[in-house]
Amino acid sequence: MKKFNVTVNGVNYEVAVEEIFDGKPVAAAAPTAPVIKPAPVPVPAVSVSAPPVSVPVQVTEGETPVNSPMPGKIIKVMVEVGQAVQKGDIILILEAMKMQNEITAPVAGTVKSIQVSAAQNVKPGEVLAVIG
Numbered sequence: 001m002k003k004f005n006v007t008v009n010g011v012n013y014e015v016a017v018e019e020i021f022d023g024k025p026v027a028a029a030a031p032t033a034p035v036i037k038p039a040p041v042p043v044p045a046v047s048v049s050a051p052p053v054s055v056p057v058q059v060t061e062g063e064t065p066v067n068s069p070m071p072g073k074i075i076k077v078m079v080e081v082g083q084a085v086q087k088g089d090i091i092l093i094l095e096a097m098k099m100q101n102e103i104t105a106p107v108a109g110t111v112k113s114i115q116v117s118a119a120q121n122v123k124p125g126e127v128l129a130v131i132g
Contacts, residue, residue: 057115063132064107068122072096076118083111085131092116092128107131 006013059065075093079085085105092103112132116122 057113057127057130059127059130060132063112063130064109065127066091066103066106066129066131068094068124068126068128069103070094070096070101070124072101072122074116074118074120074122074128075100077114077116079111079114079129081111081114085109085111094122094128103128105131 001016001018003014003016006015057065072094073096075095077092079089079091085091085108087105087108089105090102091105091111094101094103109131112130114129115126116128122128
């Protein structure tokens, strides 16, 4: 007979398991009372770094901010600062709910700044880029 400790729903039990030889069962031993051991106490995770601080974007007259229409993750930045864009040109790819959404330029102009990078999570209304 072999003894094992088994944990079920946080309660530890000591059980005895018997081997059967030649197909003949051997008499089972009397059941033992459960051995209750305290469950391990989970240790809370410690944050290693502080969350990034959002800096407000300064948009001057004549510049147009490109805002995130929904929460998601930036997959790819398609333009560079200083690049000329036409209205409707794709400037970013935003993934939301496993779908890739093309974020387009709302106006024609020059990309003045890009406020996000690939793999960055964004919130709805967050400024992604500025076109002037």
